[in-house]
Amino acid sequence: MEPLLERLDKHDYGILMANSKQLSVKKGDFVFEEGSSADHLYFIQQGEIRVFKKLGSNKDITIFSRNKNDGFGEIGIFSGNSYSNSAQAVQDSKLYSITRQEIEEILAQNGRLGLHFTRWVAENLEASKAKIRDYIAFGSEGAVASVFVRYSNTCGIVTPEGIQLTDPIMIQDISKHIAVSRETVSRIVNKWKEQGIIDNQNKHFILKDMNYFRRLLVCEQCGVENCAI
Amino acid sequence: MEPLLERLDKHDYGILMANSKQLSVKKGDFVFEEGSSADHLYFIQQGEIRVFKKLGSNKDITIFSRNKNDGFGEIGIFSGNSYSNSAQAVQDSKLYSITRQEIEEILAQNGRLGLHFTRWVAENLEASKAKIRDYIAFGSEGAVASVFVRYSNTCGIVTPEGIQLTDPIMIQDISKHIAVSRETVSRIVNKWKEQGIIDNQNKHFILKDMNYFRRLLVCEQCGVENCAI
DNA sequence: GTTGAATAGTGATAAATATCACAGAAATTG
DNA sequence: CAATTTCTGTGATATTTATCACTATTCAAC
Numbered sequence: 476m477e478p479l480l481e482r483l484d485k486h487d488y489g490i491l492m493a494n495s496k497q498l499s500v501k502k503g504d505f506v507f508e509e510g511s512s513a514d515h516l517y518f519i520q521q522g523e524i525r526v527f528k529k530l531g532s533n534k535d536i537t538i539f540s541r542n543k544n545d546g547f548g549e550i551g552i553f554s555g556n557s558y559s560n561s562a563q564a565v566q567d568s569k570l571y572s573i574t575r576q577e578i579e580e581i582l583a584q585n586g587r588l589g590l591h592f593t594r595w596v597a598e599n600l601e602a603s604k605a606k607i608r609d610y611i612a613f614g615s616e617g618a619v620a621s622v623f624v625r626y627s628n629t630c631g632i633v634t635p636e637g638i639q640l641t642d643p644i645m646i647q648d649i650s651k652h653i654a655v656s657r658e659t660v661s662r663i664v665n666k667w668k669e670q671g672i673i674d675n676q677n678k679h680f681i682l683k684d685m686n687y688f689r690r691l692l693v694c695e696q697c698g699v700e701n702c703a704i
Numbered sequence: 705m706e707p708l709l710e711r712l713d714k715h716d717y718g719i720l721m722a723n724s725k726q727l728s729v730k731k732g733d734f735v736f737e738e739g740s741s742a743d744h745l746y747f748i749q750q751g752e753i754r755v756f757k758k759l760g761s762n763k764d765i766t767i768f769s770r771n772k773n774d775g776f777g778e779i780g781i782f783s784g785n786s787y788s789n790s791a792q793a794v795q796d797s798k799l800y801s802i803t804r805q806e807i808e809e810i811l812a813q814n815g816r817l818g819l820h821f822t823r824w825v826a827e828n829l830e831a832s833k834a835k836i837r838d839y840i841a842f843g844s845e846g847a848v849a850s851v852f853v854r855y856s857n858t859c860g861i862v863t864p865e866g867i868q869l870t871d872p873i874m875i876q877d878i879s880k881h882i883a884v885s886r887e888t889v890s891r892i893v894n895k896w897k898e899q900g901i902i903d904n905q906n907k908h909f910i911l912k913d914m915n916y917f918r919r920l921l922v923c924e925q926c927g928v929e930n931c932a933i
Numbered sequence: 934g935t936t937g938a939a940t941a942g943t944g945a946t947a948a949a950t951a952t953c954a955c956a957g958a959a960a961t962t963g
Numbered sequence: 964c965a966a967t968t969t970c971t972g973t974g975a976t977a978t979t980t981a982t983c984a985c986t987a988t989t990c991a992a993c
Binding site: 509510528529530534536538549550552553554555556557558559560579582583584585586587588589590592593594596597598599600601603604605606607608611612653654693696697698699700701 | 738739757758759760763765767778779781782783784785786787788789808811812813814815816817818819821822823825826827828829830832833834835836837839840841882883925926927928929930
Binding site: 843844884885887888906907 | 949950952953
């Protein structure tokens with residue numbers, strides 16, 4: 476899925492930036508927390524932000540993680556008065572923020588820009604629904620496969636041995652995307668390693684048999700175009 | 705969640721309708737099917753449409769069902785080139801359709817209308833993410849409770865005995881919303897009946913103890929404002 | 934490099950849920 | 964209203980997944 480800011484032409488990009496303030500956050504800092512008033516939409520100039528929902532008792536699920544040139548805060552800004560999830564910096568990040576009032580005024584004035592926003596949110600909606608399908612229809616293995624496929628679409632590069640994932644991935648991260656226990660994810664991943672479907676050096680994964688995943692998830696019969704993490 | 709068309713003022717509503725064509729569908733008819741080219745966005749004048757995703761082997765999950773004055777087809781129109789799900793009439797329905805090109809032109813011209821669309825999609829995205837949370841965090845019981853809460857928000861009326869759901873609901877319907885087996889849903893619902901938490905006469909349910917559901921789903925600590933089916 | 938903190942792997946067990954195979958109720962249809 | 968068809972309930976069983984308790988490995992900081 477294309478990051479929000481990369482969809483825009485210079486003019487529209489300029490309008491957004493002209494009305495935004497820059498801020499920096501350190502790794503681990505919260506940009507906003509669940510329940511707080513939804514006042515700003517954010518853009519990522521540099522870094523990575525994880526948006527997640529708490530589940531009580533030290534657990535949480537990842538709603539999505541967003542990277543350079545993407546935005547976040549749309550759940551909140553466009554869907555109610557308060558954020559229903561929390562946003563935390565995965566790495567030191569540079570952000571721009573724009574107030575709810577300003578972005579609403581800009582979008583009301585500029586339909587073309589608004590259409591990009593509608594598409595951006597709609598693609599995320601499609602991805603969210605597809606994630607439910609994968610998890611529900613094909614059990615934990617399907618869920619883990621789904622995460623790998625989504626990573627391959629966002630940070631995969633083709634190599635002779637297979638799709639190399641450029642971002643470091645921990646078993647725990649996968650677990651939080653799909654709320655399958657860490658132990659179960661670990662067992663599934665190791666089984667696939669033995670079968671030669673994937674390989675890894677610690678956090679660096681290579682997907683050696685994408686067809687295995689596509690068959691498992693019956694991708695041919697699935698029209699989803701936005702299968703992103 | 706407010707149906708799309710009810711958010712619009714007369715002027716904007718008029719623009720949409722002036723560019724739409726009316727069509728009627730019979731109960732059971734498909735409006736579009738998964739994989740087909742995403743050419744139209746639809747509005748419901750009368751009736752009910754279920755949007756669902758096939759899971760192979762006669763199974764499917766409900767993505768959402770939409771009623772009078774709402775729209776559907778946004779996953780497809782705004783998120784890619786083909787529909788990634790199917791839409792089927794639950795009852796005989798009267799619809800309006802507008803082509804992709806026309807709605808895009810209208811939204812590009814009319815930012816205020818576009819902002820309503822962005823909000824509409826964003827609210828659905830929030831609801832989708834919240835559904836994942838309920839299902840994942842609180843098991844099958846949480847999932848079923850979540851469906852009842854969502855129904856109560858869309859078709860519940862307050863009575864002395866509790867929240868009466870005006871739409872008829874089958875165990876099977878619940879099962880398809882959350883992809884928990886029909887038998888498991890049946891067992892959960894019957895347990896709650898014994899405990900006096902809900903009651904029903906066939907398809908007509910009354911939620912006698914909403915607090916039970918709210919506690920189960922820890923609603924107080926959840927900022928989601930769009931908990932709709 | 935050593936050390937302490939994160940992260941991952943693994944066996945045993947418990948819990949949740951699906952599946953299967955029917956019987957019984959309710960709804961629909963001619 | 965009789966006959967189908969659709970929907971629901973229920974026991975038995977199998978499967979999946981979580982949880983617990985612990986060891987091993989990797990990472991990060993001094």
